[in-house]
Amino acid sequence: MxxxxxxxxxxxxxxxxxxxxxxxxxxxxxxxxxxxxxxxxxxxxxxxxxxxxxxxxxxxxxxxxxxxxxxxxxxxxxxxxxxxxxxxxxxxxxxxxxxxxxxxxxxxxxxxxxxxxxxxxxxxxxxxxxxxxxIVAAPTGTVLCVVGPRGGVGKTAVASNLAVALANETGTAVALVDLDLLFGSAAIALGVMPAATIQNWLQMKASGHSEPVGRYLSNHRAGLKVLAAPLEPDTELEFGPQEVADIINDLASTHEFVVIDTPPSFTEISAAAIELASATMMLTTGDIASLRAVRHVVQTLHAWGIDDERLRLVRNSPVPFRGASDDEMREAIGIDVAWSLPHDRDVFKTTDLGVSVVESNQRSPFARQVTDMAHFFGRVKKTDQPARRRVLGVF
Ligand SMILES: Nc1ncnc2c1ncn2[C@@H]1O[C@H](COP(=O)(O)OP(=O)(O)O)[C@@H](O)[C@H]1O
Ligand SMILES: [Mg+2]
Known part of the structure; x- marks a missing residue:
């Protein structure tokens, strides 16, 4: 004492x-x-x-x-x-x-x-x-991973909008990483023309010059940084779980939030990202085939010890068909639906223009839900967004 x-x-x-x-x-x-x-x-x-x-x-x-x-x-x-x-x-x-x-x-x-x-x-x-x-070193930033059972469920739409919403709502350093190395489109969806991509980092690494991933980030107008996928598919790249871990650990030590977009199907790349993530958004649509695939993945993740607090089920509707109700979804998959993202034509329209819905139409139903997600992970109250730092002093 x-x-x-x-x-x-x-x-x-x-x-x-x-x-x-x-x-x-x-x-x-x-x-x-x-x-x-x-x-x-x-x-x-x-x-x-x-x-x-x-x-x-x-x-x-x-x-x-x-x-x-x-x-x-x-x-x-x-x-x-x-x-x-x-x-x-x-x-x-x-x-x-x-x-x-x-x-x-x-x-x-x-x-x-x-x-x-x-x-x-x-x-x-x-x-x-x-x-x-x-005490073991650990990244400090919050790592949020977006995965899904197949292409077209809206992973890129959610990851890119969430990254913009986090940057806007929290005013902190946010990085968006596109791990879909073959057909990644996160940078395009946000209208970012990357000066460098993961491909350049990997090539540098392969030549024995390991450099901080931060040098390969591109700027987005909302202040967030994007680690873009290669502009053309390159099947020669050596990219596996170790590279995923290197990227995430590096960026999470310099960014408050790291949002990760993943390849279409569930691969060892998605698995490595999930393992390091503070939370994973498991996207699904309401059709039976998606529910079955997602149930299987969720069971696998549970078996790996990923608990429900790190796994959030998110419904998205890229087409105007809703399918299963939230209750049916919970019953089929075994976890609650954390967010239901509505079908919203603005998402489709703005993706092609290279602008997020969060930027172009904050009031759209999709943008509101994603902003709610950003508040949840950003721990910012909707009504009350205080300055992040307060003055030092004596009681
Ligand atoms: N809720 C939604 N409402 C309308 N269109 C959507 C919605 N979510 C995604 N989309 C559109 O569906 C298409 C596929 O979404 P995308 O994010 O590329 O899927 P993934 O990354 O899972 O392959 C895109 O054109 C996207 O703009
Ligand atoms: Mg995608």
Missing amino acids: QGDSPIKALLVSSDPEVLETMKRTLATGSFTLAGEAWPGIEAVRLASESEPDVVLLHVEEPLGPAVNTVRSIAQAAPQAGIAVLSSLGDLDTIRRVMNAGAHDFATLPLRDDEMRDAARRALDAVRRSDDEDE
């Missing part, structure tokens, strides 16, 4: 109310503020620069990115005790955050003295432990 010197606390939450409560609570009782931030790269940077004694980290669903933030903070600030606060009190959540490097876990709601106790316990725990070296 500390003597008289105040305990420097870094507060991390995407919920302004929780941040206020943390601040008010720690104002009484020998704490000072090292800073406050949203979960993600910003929080990790502050943890490294402000040298806090404790980090109070508020964690809610989706758990994947939150767990990555815990892991990265544990690495960036090994001297700090990390207390995780969450309304999720189940054993699996606790196990995951503790394994990621947290020192204490407390379930919300908490009385003021309980919150202070959690912070002090975390500090005690880190001062007792001397096994800091075990």
Whole structure:
């Protein structure tokens, strides 16, 4: 336990109310503020620069990115005790955050003295432990993968619109990666004429000059970056799960969000991306053939240990035929429909023009749903989009 010197606390939450409560609570009782931030790269940077004694980290669903933030903070600030606060009190959540490097876990709601106790316990725990070296590096950005059972279900439409929506709604660094190396069209769908593509990166890598993937990104007007697929199909390229992992890990260390578009059918490329993703959007249409194929893939992913929190079922309707109801879909596939994207002629029209619907018609039904998705993953409230960083100070 500390003597008289105040305990420097870094507060991390995407919920302004929780941040206020943390601040008010720690104002009484020998704490000072090292800073406050949203979960993600910003929080990790502050943890490294402000040298806090404790980090109070508020964690809610989706758990994947939150767990990555815990892991990265544990690495960036090994001297700090990390207390995780969450309304999720189940054993699996606790196990995951503790394994990621947290020192204490407390379930919300908490009385003021309980919150202070959690912070002090975390500090005690880190001062007792001397096994800091075990922590493994992990990407910090949220990786979102879009997959489907076949071509034409709308993977590229969803991935490209989601990337634009995330850039617009969160104002953070977003990268869109097109892993459909043969017929990828994500760059075209967004009107980006790439100066370089994955092909150039792979050729450089094959010649023994491994370079950061960031050099091969192209700019989109909304501020996001695109790693484009080759402009012409090239079947000679050596591209497998290792390359997928290299690209994702590299981009997720410099981008808050990495959105991944995948090849038409379910391949080892999609599998490698899913394994690294914080969440995967499994697209399906409402026809029986799609449902059967998706059921099979979902069962395989469950067998690999990809839980439902990392797997979101998304209905899309590229044609005006809806097919199965949401209930029938749940029954056929075994998981709930997280988003239902309507048939929307604007999607079809704007894709050919190289403009996302999110840019061209924000009010269209498709754009609204995708924006909702961006809010969910971006942890931004629809009505309330606060500035991402707040001023440092003393309580
Ligand atoms: N909800 C939708 N409403 C209307 N058209 C859509 C919708 N989703 C996708 N499309 C169109 O369907 C076609 C196939 O979509 P695409 O995203 O290329 O599929 P995939 O990447 O899965 O092969 C594209 O022309 C696209 O614009
Ligand atoms: Mg596609």
